[in-house]
Amino acid sequence: MTKAFVRHEPLFRNWVKKLPDSLSAYPAEDKRYHLVVSLACxxxxxxxxxxxxxxxxxxxxxxIVHPVFARTKPTSSTDLHAGWQFETPGNPPVANSAGFGSIDCDDVLTGKPDPVISGAIYVRDIYERHMERDDHERFxxxxxxxxxxxxxxxxxKKTQKIVSNESSEIIRMLNDEFNDFSKCPQVDLFPPHLLNQIESVNSWVFTDINNGVYKCGFGKxxxxxxxxxxxxxxxxxxxENILSKSKFLCGDTMTAADIRLFATLIRFDEVYVVYFKTNCKMIRSDYPNLLRFCSDIYHIPEIxxxxxxxxxxxxxYTSHPTLNYYAIIPKGPDFxxxxxxxKANRQSF
Ligand SMILES: N[C@@H](CCC(=O)N[C@@H](CS)C(=O)NCC(=O)O)C(=O)O
Structure with missing residues (x-):
């Protein structure tokens, strides 16, 4: 059996479609849909x-879930699964699933149980809620x-079901299908004339970089x-080479390809270099164009x-006891x- 890290296929792949195209179960509507996220992920x-x-x-x-994975069936002696949990701001700090670390419940958390998906204490509860309905038949x-x-x-919120758990498809829906409710419908991360180029960049950025850091960190x-x-x-x-010649990966326009690369790069020096052992080079010292790209995107206020x-x-640093048992979080490097x-140095020229 391979000891390489293998990413599991997401199982929920429904699409929200804007009216009037939508004959689907999921028409785009104001305030009907809800995202469950970790700010870390x-x-x-x-x-x-x-x-x-x-x-x-x-x-x-x-x-917004608490950043630390917790035992999701804490009273079971056989079910040792650890995963995302909801927490309430101001509650006592949380330890990791091995009992180490002390991670505060800060003000950005949205509460336990989740206020929207009632009764959910863990993200696992949301999946189990969905499965209890009719869908498990097809898996x-x-x-x-x-x-x-x-x-x-x-x-x-209407059907009380998971529409999708695949981020690449969720971003496409948010970009394309909700323009009637969007404050910035003119923003288009998938401009039609760049679609082929975006797809071609995404294919290697996903496999080698977005997922590549996980392969480095979780290979056995x-x-x-x-x-x-x-x-x-x-x-x-x-x-780095592409970004030495153009502002973004597909030219002068920021697209979904850039958003996807940025999500990995912003975590690179702080986490992956140490935690996933991706320590051959750092963005801040070895990749001037990736650094410039990160700065440009990070300083967009919406980002x-x-x-x-x-x-x-x-x-x-706290959620995988096999990688960091005592849940100690390194201080540097303040990316x-x-x-x-x-940005300040560039402006002063
Ligand atoms: N295909 C999914 C992958 C999402 C994913 O891997 N999320 C991680 C967090 S970074 C997760 O929730 N893992 C839960 C676990 O490992 O139990 C997507 O892109 O939406």
Missing amino acids: PWAHRCLMTRSLKGLEDCISVS TEEQLATLKYSVPILWC DQHSYDEAIETLFSSLDRA KKTVNMKHIKQHY LKTLDEF
Whole structure:
């Protein structure tokens, strides 16, 4: 059996469609849909960035989970699953699933139980709620056995079901289908003339970089790591080269391809270099064009408000006891300060 990290296929792949195209169960409507996210998760972050850029905050509500994975059946002696939990601001700090660390319940959390999906204490509860309805019939035993209780989730308040748990499809829906309710319908992260180019960039950025860092971090043998790290850095070099010639990955316009790369790069120096052992080069010292790209995107106000480095570090460094048993969170290197300094230095010329 392979010891390489294998990402599980998401199981919920329904589409929200705008009226009048929509004969589907999920027509685009104001305030009908809800996102469940972690501010730490790069896949959820794509959705938050798209929601913010499109001005969909009033249309699509959000629940924010606590950054630390917890036992989701804490009274069971056989079910040791650990995953996302909801928490209430001001509650006592939370330890990791091995009992170490002390992570505060800060003000950005949206409450336990979740105020929108009533009774949900864990993200797992949302999946189980959905499964209790009729849908599990269409999943195979194997799919159910490997089901991940992942975020992001796009939830339908009307049917009380999961619409989608695939971020690449959620961002497409948020971009295309909600323009009637968007404060910025003119923002288009998938402009028609760039669609082929976006898809072609996404294919290697996803495999080698977005997922590539996870392959480095979660592979279970040297060979898997060695392969993943080679591919990761040759693709980062490739992105660096593209961004030495153009502002964004597909030219002068920021597209979904940039949002997807940014979600990994903003976590790179703070987390992946240490935690996933991706330490051949750092963005801040070795990749001037990736650094410039990160600074440009981070300083867009709609993006900046979606970046929560505290949750990012708290989540990764405490949630996998096999990687960091005592849940100690490293102090450096303050990548956001580097981005602010980069911007200030550029402006002073
Ligand atoms: N295909 C999913 C993947 C999402 C994903 O992997 N989310 C991680 C957090 S970064 C998760 O929720 N993992 C739950 C777990 O490992 O139990 C997407 O892109 O939406």
